[in-house]
Structures are given as C-alpha cells and as structure tokens.
Amino acid sequence: MKIGVVTFPGTLDDRDAARAVRHAGGEAVALWHNDADLHGVDAVILPGGFSYGDYLRCGAISRFSPVMEPIIKAAQGGMPLLGICNGFQVLAEAHLIPGALTRNHELHFLCRDQKITIENTNTAWTSSYKQGEEIVIPLKNGEGAYMCDDETLAMLEGEGRIIARYVGENPNGSRNLIAGITNERGNIVGLMPHPEHAIDSLTGPSADGLGFFTSVLKALVK
Amino acid sequence: MAKIVVDVMLKPEILDPQGKAVAAALPRLGFAFAKDVRQGKRFEIEVDGEPTAAQLADVEKAAEVLLSNPVIENFTVRVEK
Numbered sequence: 001m002k003i004g005v006v007t008f009p010g011t012l013d014d015r016d017a018a019r020a021v022r023h024a025g026g027e028a029v030a031l032w033h034n035d036a037d038l039h040g041v042d043a044v045i046l047p048g049g050f051s052y053g054d055y056l057r058c059g060a061i062s063r064f065s066p067v068m069e070p071i072i073k074a075a076q077g078g079m080p081l082l083g084i085c086n087g088f089q090v091l092a093e094a095h096l097i098p099g100a101l102t103r104n105h106e107l108h109f110l111c112r113d114q115k116i117t118i119e120n121t122n123t124a125w126t127s128s129y130k131q132g133e134e135i136v137i138p139l140k141n142g143e144g145a146y147m148c149d150d151e152t153l154a155m156l157e158g159e160g161r162i163i164a165r166y167v168g169e170n171p172n173g174s175r176n177l178i179a180g181i182t183n184e185r186g187n188i189v190g191l192m193p194h195p196e197h198a199i200d201s202l203t204g205p206s207a208d209g210l211g212f213f214t215s216v217l218k219a220l221v222k
Numbered sequence: 223m224a225k226i227v228v229d230v231m232l233k234p235e236i237l238d239p240q241g242k243a244v245a246a247a248l249p250r251l252g253f254a255f256a257k258d259v260r261q262g263k264r265f266e267i268e269v270d271g272e273p274t275a276a277q278l279a280d281v282e283k284a285a286e287v288l289l290s291n292p293v294i295e296n297f298t299v300r301v302e303k
Contacts, residue, residue, distance in 0.1 A: 060291065099293060
C-alpha cells in the first residue's frame with residue numbers, strides 16, 4: 001500500500017511521517033507541493049511544520065498548492081487523508097473539515113508529551129485503537145486551538161466526529177478539548193498532536209502513535 | 223494611483239489571545255483607556271488608476287477565498303486615495 005507524504009516549503013515532519021508509514025508496513029511515497037500528480041498513492045498524509053512560513057494564516061497558502069487539487073478531489077471521493085498539526089490547519093483552510101485552528105490561548109508555543117483519548121475508532125486512521133484508549137504522543141504547536149461555532153460543535157459531538165480529545169488541563173484553548181476531528185465519511189482526519197513522532201520507544205515517548213498508520217493500511221486492504 | 227484596503231478581523235465570538243495580551247500590556251505602561259483590544263490584519267493593494275467595479279468585485283472574492291478565513295474572520299474592502 002502506497003501512502004503519499006506531502007512536502008511543502010517549510011514542512012518539517014515529512015521524514016518522520018514517511019518513517020512511520022514504513023514502520024507500519026506501508027510504502028511511503030514523497031509528494032512535492034508543486035507537482036499536481038499523486039503518483040498512484042492510496043492515501044495521503046499532510047505532515048506538520050510551518051508551510052510557507054505560516055504566512056497569512058497557517059495552511060492558507062499551502063491549501064492552494066498544485067498538489068492539493070488532486071488531493072482534495074481524491075479525498076472527497078473517499079481516499080484516506082490525514083493532516084497532522086500544520087496538515088490539520090491545511091485541511092481546515094481547504095474546508096475539508098469544519099472549523100479552524102487559531103493561536104494557543106496562552107500564546108506560548110507548546111512542545112510536550114500529551115495524553116489524549118481516542119474517541120472514535122471508526123475512521124480510516126483510528127481503527128487500530130480501542131474506544132476510549134488513552135495514548136501519549138508529542139504535541140508541538142503555536143496555533144492549535146480548535147475553533148468552530150456552537151452549531152458545528154454540537155454537530156461534531158452529536159455525530160461522534162471528535163476522534164481525539166486532550167486529557168487533563170486544556171493545553172491550547174481548543175473547544176471541548178478537541179485534539180482531532182474527522183469528516184462525515186471518516187476518511188479525512190485532522191489531528192493536532194503528532195503520532196508520527198511516537199512510533200517506537202527509542203525515538204519517541206511511546207509507540208502509541210503507530211496505530212494511526214497501521215489503521216490506514218488495514219482500511220486500504222478492506 | 224489608488225489603494226484598495228482590506229481589513230480582516232477575527233469574528234467577535236472568536237477568542238483573540240494577541241489582542242488580550244496587548245490589552246493587558248497597555249495598563250502596565252500607564253495607558254488606562256482600553257476596555258478591550260482586538261488585533262487584525264490590513265492589506266494594502268495598489269492598482270493603476272481608479273479601481274474599477276470589476277476590480278473591487280475581484281478583491282472581494284480574493285478576500286473571501288484567500289485574505290480571510292470566513293470560518294473565523296470578517297473583512298471589509300474600501301478604496302483609499
């Protein structure tokens with residue numbers, strides 16, 4: 001199974017995302033922002049970083065990169081798409097998921113190991129987890145506060161579309177402790193913390209993040 | 223040469239931590255006037271001659287698609303001489 005990992009100018013976590021894909025048993029394919037060709041991949045990851053220097057708004061310029069056109073089209077057709085951190089911001093800017101990511105409520109850039117609960121295991125990216133499972137993966141962001149209007153929030157809660165929630169004190173001011181959400185179909189997931197940095201205990205705080213990558217491989221085999 | 227100005231502000235219901243930080247800093251400097259501060263963005267777009275209605279319509283479109291994120295922000299477009 002081929003999983004594309006996009007590199008925008010300013011992307012940081014593409015190598016770790018590709019490594020996580022390989023570690024899970026998939027084939028990682030590097031996709032370039034300026035190449036509107038998905039090279040036959042079965043799923044795509046938009047990794048973390050500071051694409052286009054976070055100019056204008058995080059993800060606002062990346063969202064119009066040539067590679068995003070076929071990604072948006074494929075994802076709307078059901079292709080699994082995971083946006084991590086800056087990738088989550090790109091998904092929000094592309095309106096593939098509702099809401100937006102704004103400045104952390106305390107204004108500080110955060111970098112720490114964060115406990116989250118997995119609250120929806122029916123998506124392409126979370127089926128390897130157990131409902132309610134607590135995992136620890138790194139959280140590192142400056143603009144990770146998930147915002148949406150009350151109506152959208154009620155919809156996300158009502159439809160079980162919040163896939164992960166922070167445990168304990170709210171790290172960044174996200175509404176309802178939201179760490180990640182999915183689209184209606186469950187193929188697109190946006191996640192603020194970083195599972196790709198927690199795939200083995202040698203390089204991460206845990207191996208808890210690997211489940212996102214094994215999940216999508218399972219989803220693609222089906 | 224005219225300037226088209228686009229002001230982008232976070233919607234009132236969206237928390238603005240930067241504005242809050244500025245509002246907290248003002249009294250520390252002895253400025254006691256501010257009840258609240260909101261911080262936004264201003265784009266100055268230069269065009270040749272008087273902006274046409276079509277240009278202004280295009281700017282409106284660009285403001286909606288790129289310069290602002292309508293999920294969290296409002297914008298206004300005006301011409302400055």
